[in-house]
Every structure is written in C-alpha cells, then in structure tokens.
Amino acid sequence: MAAVPRLRVMLSSRALSPVFDGERLTDLRLELKGRIEGIRVGDHPLFEVWIHEDDPEPAGKTILEGSLEEIARADIVLVLYTGEAGSADGGSEIGICHAELQEALTHRRDVVSVISLEPTRSAVEDRDKVFQQYVAARRLIHTRVTDRDALFAAALRLVLQRAVELAKRGARPTGRRVDQGAALDWARLDLPGRAKEMRTALVEALDGEAPEDGVVLSDLGLSGLDPARLLLRVEAIPAALGVAAARERVGQPFYQDHDYAALLVETDAVGPVHVIACHRGVTESQALKLLGTSNAVAVASEFGVFAAEDVMQTQLVLLSHCVEEGAVRLGLRRFHEWLEREGEAANLLRRARARRGIVEAIARGRAAT
Structure with a gap:
C-alpha cells in the first residue's frame, strides 16, 4: 500500500539567536520539528518539517535561494519572529528572514503563520528596523509567546489550524460548476x-x-x-x-x-x-x-x-x-x-x-x- 502523503511545514527564523532564558533558537527549532512530526493519525504521521539545519549548504545555491525553494514546496510556513531580519545575502538591503517572509506572503499568504518570541530584539542593523516596520505595518503576528512551553503550544495549534483550513478549502465547492x-x-x-x-x-x-x-x-x-x-x-x-x-x-x-x-x-x-x-x-x-x-x-x-x-x-x-x-x-x-x-x-x-x-x-x- 502506498504511503499516506504528509503536509510539508517550513520553519522560518534566525537559528542562533538566544531567546527566552538564553536558549538557542536552533535547539528550539529542532525540538519543535520533532514535536510536529510526532503528530499522528493512527500510525500515520501528518507532517514533515523542513528547517535550515537539515540542509545548511544547498548544493549550487545560496542559502536564500534554497529557502525560497522550500517556501514554494511548503504547505504551511511557520515564522518564529524575533525582530531580526537575518543576514543579508549577496549584499541585499533586506535580511534573509525578511526575504523569506516576503516571498511566502506574496505567493502563499493563506498558509503563513507568525509567532512573535517576546521580548523581541531591538534593531541593530538598518535591515532589522525595515523588517520590524514591515511586520508591524501588515499586522502579521498571530500570537505572542514568552517561554518555550507557550511556543510549542502555539506552534502546534497554528500548524493544526492551517492543516484543517487546507482540508476545508479542498472540500469546499469551487463555485465554477453549474451542472449539478x-x-x-x-x-x-x-x-x-x-x-x-x-x-x-x-x-x-x-x-x-x-x-x-x-x-x-x-x-x-x-x-x-x-x-x-x-x-x-x-x-x-x-x-x-x-x-x-x-x-x-x-x-x-x-x-x-x-x-x-x-x-x-x-x-x-x-x-x-x-x-x-x-x-x-x-x-x-x-x-x-x-x-x-x-x-x-x-x-x-x-x-x-x-x-x-x-x-x-x-x-x-x-x-x-x-x-x-x-x-x-x-x-x-x-x-x-x-x-x-x-x-x-x-x-x-x-x-x-x-x-x-x-x-x-x-x-x-x-x-x-
């Protein structure tokens, strides 16, 4: 019997930033990946999760190019927002985190969820300030969390919510058929x-x-x-x-x-x-x-x-x-x-x-x- 297909989740955020009580965000990302992939219906896992740690140096591509390809493949994009725009790839004036979010919103806005990890970091570079203004102007933040337990609870809830919305969207009538x-x-x-x-x-x-x-x-x-x-x-x-x-x-x-x-x-x-x-x-x-x-x-x-x-x-x-x-x-x-x-x-x-x-x-x- 063919394997049951899984929904693909992309986690977008800075990796090495310290958050909450100084815990590295990359450690939280790895644990969150495991928790999401552990969600099952019967014996069937529902999700597969991509994080940058899985493919730190994509062959023949820049880090940003690899991330943008993953956004195109993702069914759900979960952004862990710290206020940092990320490094600038190839001299770009916007950071990688900013570019990833902008790409996801441009093409897949209905599958993007943003969790703000409080307190967010103050702008250090000009691109951080631009990123923070971008997020604030578009009112993108779905929820705010202040510790690891709240992060995991919010992330799992948002991923499941997006999965249900995708299922409902697929089940809805398209409105284009008039023959029945x-x-x-x-x-x-x-x-x-x-x-x-x-x-x-x-x-x-x-x-x-x-x-x-x-x-x-x-x-x-x-x-x-x-x-x-x-x-x-x-x-x-x-x-x-x-x-x-x-x-x-x-x-x-x-x-x-x-x-x-x-x-x-x-x-x-x-x-x-x-x-x-x-x-x-x-x-x-x-x-x-x-x-x-x-x-x-x-x-x-x-x-x-x-x-x-x-x-x-x-x-x-x-x-x-x-x-x-x-x-x-x-x-x-x-x-x-x-x-x-x-x-x-x-x-x-x-x-x-x-x-x-x-x-x-x-x-x-x-x-x-």
Missing part, C-alpha cells in the same frame, strides 16, 4: 429569476437589517475598528459580464446613491458600498468598466474583484461564481477574510464615510434645483 445540485437549479432559471435568487442569497448571507429592497445595513463583522454601520446596496449579474442583458440589469448603480441620503442619516450609516453577486467570473478590467473609470483601484482575489476610486469614493465588491447559495456565502466570507487579513477594512470604512458626505451633498444640490 443547487447550481443546476439556478442555471435553469431565466435571468430575472436567477437574479432574484442571487440577491436573496446575498441579503441573507450579509445577515443585517434590510430596511428597503436591495439594501442591507451591516458592519460586515469587522473587528478592531470604530463601530460603523455600512449601507450596502445589493445587486446581481445573473450571467457572464460579457452578456449585455445581464450586465445592463445593474448598469452603474452608484449614480442613484443620492436617493439613499435620507436613509443614511436616518440609520446613522455610512456608504453606500455596492456588493454585486456575479454568476460567472469577473476581471479587474470589467470591474473598472462598471465603475466608469480606469483611474481607480481594482484588486482581484479569491472572492472576485474589489474596485474603488478616491474622487467620488465609490466602492464595488464583485463576488464571482455565485452559482448557488453556498457559493455566495463562501465569496462573502472570503471577502471578509481579505479585508481583515490585508488591513483593508480601515480603507473601506474611510471611503464609506467620505461617500456619505458626497451623497448628502449631491442630494442637497438636487433638492435646491
């Missing part, structure tokens, strides 16, 4: 009927107050920010964006935002922000066309595309592949995770507050004419 189940039920509907189902599913997934048809008041579950209720205008594009009849059902809905000025005041909400469920895929260029300008931000991610511009402060959230209710909820959850993970929630609320002021000014101007 509930997705097929929606595919059988005409455009108006499908759009109605999509809007209903989106309103229910947003789980907020719905004072009017197509409007939801919600805080999106955002944490760590000043309380704010967002006025979300809900729409649906029930076919591919290339289908004019589907796209034109939405048009450019922000041109009617001034109609909601009174509701914004009445409910003490900010916005509007437009959340649009799309039955098929969506691209940045399509989002910018809906927004009506190319001078804007458009970011594609797992949920679809987020587009915003900083003149009229208009914001569009386009959830892709909303082929059935579960896919709508999944897209919304991924959008929420992206906001929290990338620190974009603060920008979303900043624009929403500014948008309310613009909408109220437009409404007053129209009332005066």
Whole structure:
C-alpha cells in the first residue's frame, strides 16, 4: 500500500539567536520539528518539517535561494519572529528572514503563520528596523509567546489550524460548476429569476437589517475598528459580464446613491458600498468598466474583484461564481477574510464615510434645483 502523503511545514527564523532564558533558537527549532512530526493519525504521521539545519549548504545555491525553494514546496510556513531580519545575502538591503517572509506572503499568504518570541530584539542593523516596520505595518503576528512551553503550544495549534483550513478549502465547492445540485437549479432559471435568487442569497448571507429592497445595513463583522454601520446596496449579474442583458440589469448603480441620503442619516450609516453577486467570473478590467473609470483601484482575489476610486469614493465588491447559495456565502466570507487579513477594512470604512458626505451633498444640490 502506498504511503499516506504528509503536509510539508517550513520553519522560518534566525537559528542562533538566544531567546527566552538564553536558549538557542536552533535547539528550539529542532525540538519543535520533532514535536510536529510526532503528530499522528493512527500510525500515520501528518507532517514533515523542513528547517535550515537539515540542509545548511544547498548544493549550487545560496542559502536564500534554497529557502525560497522550500517556501514554494511548503504547505504551511511557520515564522518564529524575533525582530531580526537575518543576514543579508549577496549584499541585499533586506535580511534573509525578511526575504523569506516576503516571498511566502506574496505567493502563499493563506498558509503563513507568525509567532512573535517576546521580548523581541531591538534593531541593530538598518535591515532589522525595515523588517520590524514591515511586520508591524501588515499586522502579521498571530500570537505572542514568552517561554518555550507557550511556543510549542502555539506552534502546534497554528500548524493544526492551517492543516484543517487546507482540508476545508479542498472540500469546499469551487463555485465554477453549474451542472449539478443547487447550481443546476439556478442555471435553469431565466435571468430575472436567477437574479432574484442571487440577491436573496446575498441579503441573507450579509445577515443585517434590510430596511428597503436591495439594501442591507451591516458592519460586515469587522473587528478592531470604530463601530460603523455600512449601507450596502445589493445587486446581481445573473450571467457572464460579457452578456449585455445581464450586465445592463445593474448598469452603474452608484449614480442613484443620492436617493439613499435620507436613509443614511436616518440609520446613522455610512456608504453606500455596492456588493454585486456575479454568476460567472469577473476581471479587474470589467470591474473598472462598471465603475466608469480606469483611474481607480481594482484588486482581484479569491472572492472576485474589489474596485474603488478616491474622487467620488465609490466602492464595488464583485463576488464571482455565485452559482448557488453556498457559493455566495463562501465569496462573502472570503471577502471578509481579505479585508481583515490585508488591513483593508480601515480603507473601506474611510471611503464609506467620505461617500456619505458626497451623497448628502449631491442630494442637497438636487433638492435646491
């Protein structure tokens, strides 16, 4: 019988730094490697762990090149953060630890966990200061520990958490198949009927107050920010964006935002922000066309595309592949995770507050004419 495949874990950190009560980090890394590889289901080990000590001089490669290759191979990247950027390879202005973390976040952010070993070390080199600013600005630290027992407990918990997330991600529907189940039920509907189902599913997934048809008041579950209720205008594009009849059902809905000025005041909400469920895929260029300008931000991610511009402060959230209710909820959850993970929630609320002021000014101007 073939061996059960294992998840590959990479430990990234300085090796020789003293931590806690002067214990060498390399000793802790070796012990942690053994503990993680000791996790089993029945007789089957779940993980294999790579640390630099396993391959201190990769053949024909620099240390950094070897580490970056391991990041590409890893299923889980666990960073033990001490505040030190590491040595600079080949005269680079950033340290190896910084480069490893940057590479992992660029390509595999959803499998990266960072544990801060307290107290972190003061910056000695300029690259240490740059590294510390990089970590702080992106709010990367998952947990902080002050002794070896807390380190082992936190590391094992985070590794298991990442493993479960990988399993769940693999088990989730991709949202791309429409030939079976509930997705097929929606595919059988005409455009108006499908759009109605999509809007209903989106309103229910947003789980907020719905004072009017197509409007939801919600805080999106955002944490760590000043309380704010967002006025979300809900729409649906029930076919591919290339289908004019589907796209034109939405048009450019922000041109009617001034109609909601009174509701914004009445409910003490900010916005509007437009959340649009799309039955098929969506691209940045399509989002910018809906927004009506190319001078804007458009970011594609797992949920679809987020587009915003900083003149009229208009914001569009386009959830892709909303082929059935579960896919709508999944897209919304991924959008929420992206906001929290990338620190974009603060920008979303900043624009929403500014948008309310613009909408109220437009409404007053129209009332005066």
